[in-house]
Amino acid sequence: MSARSFIAVLGVLAVVGLLVFGLASKGSSGVAVGEVAPDAPLPQLEGGGTESLADYEGRWVLVNFWASWCIPCRAEAPALEEFQRRHGGPRFTVLGIDTRDLSGDGRAFVEKYGLSYPQLRDGDGNAGDEYGTTGVPESYLVDPTGKVRLHALGPVDEEYLRNEVEPWLLKGQS
Amino acid sequence: MRVRLVLVAVLAFAALAPVAAAEQRASLVEIEKQVMCPVCGTLLQLAESPQALREKAFVQRLVEEGRTEAQIKDALVAEYGEEVLALPPDSGFSLSAYVVPIVAFLIAAAALAAGVWRWRKAGGGPKDGGTPRAAGPSGEDADRLDADLARYDL
Numbered sequence: 001m002s003a004r005s006f007i008a009v010l011g012v013l014a015v016v017g018l019l020v021f022g023l024a025s026k027g028s029s030g031v032a033v034g035e036v037a038p039d040a041p042l043p044q045l046e047g048g049g050t051e052s053l054a055d056y057e058g059r060w061v062l063v064n065f066w067a068s069w070c071i072p073c074r075a076e077a078p079a080l081e082e083f084q085r086r087h088g089g090p091r092f093t094v095l096g097i098d099t100r101d102l103s104g105d106g107r108a109f110v111e112k113y114g115l116s117y118p119q120l121r122d123g124d125g126n127a128g129d130e131y132g133t134t135g136v137p138e139s140y141l142v143d144p145t146g147k148v149r150l151h152a153l154g155p156v157d158e159e160y161l162r163n164e165v166e167p168w169l170l171k172g173q174s
Numbered sequence: 175m176r177v178r179l180v181l182v183a184v185l186a187f188a189a190l191a192p193v194a195a196a197e198q199r200a201s202l203v204e205i206e207k208q209v210m211c212p213v214c215g216t217l218l219q220l221a222e223s224p225q226a227l228r229e230k231a232f233v234q235r236l237v238e239e240g241r242t243e244a245q246i247k248d249a250l251v252a253e254y255g256e257e258v259l260a261l262p263p264d265s266g267f268s269l270s271a272y273v274v275p276i277v278a279f280l281i282a283a284a285a286l287a288a289g290v291w292r293w294r295k296a297g298g299g300p301k302d303g304g305t306p307r308a309a310g311p312s313g314e315d316a317d318r319l320d321a322d323l324a325r326y327d328l
Binding site for chain 1: 213223224227228229232252254255257258
């Protein structure tokens, strides 16, 4: 193969490689039920530290993506807080992730609804993209080994938490 | 002489002050043309979603606080990440967004020039530098052409 042909083939391979990379990175469809949940560290909404899902290994975690500008998130916040008060502890927690939101607005939301569960910040929305969220709110129940057991699109309510989430926690106790 | 100097200084200040002020003063209208609504994926200027309205209110508050355009953009990047900028920053890896098209254009232009040069060198163009002449038919083809033309002679 002549040097010219080699350069041409190299150029074509580079273009094809870029196209494949572009399609692969666009085509990631997030996490499905049964798969391991992403656990990249995120900054805490209040305070300067970072946390990740890995910090909750050994606990059931209800990961809840929300934003202060999202109206359905306002509707579900009291139900989540109530569920946390009843079940929160060494075996379970709700973990809020404030996504594509202003941190000041997020903190005001937490204060307004008296949310006591831990809150992380996902300002650029990358964590939401990794999970494959299509909007807010969305929730994922993650088991103590880090696998997703439930995925709720849209707001969760008391009935969903009691009928869908609670059985997993009770199953985990027995 | 002294009066003239003072007059020149006052005029220079009057001419330059608005320019300096314009560089410093930020406005919501200008900034929303340069940043994105991260949820909608459009320019903030075109977005009317609840998130966009909060973002506009945030920018307006910073404008009223007297922040410069650069400071406001930095604050937006701190909140939403670099994707909030409509144009990537001209530093670090993002600089490649500006440099790569220029380099690609220069390489393409150089390759084209080299190709033309080699073609000309290989005798691709007219020898005398004039307009290239088409080679006519010869031999049997020329005879047949003459015969055909003779048959249709008007």
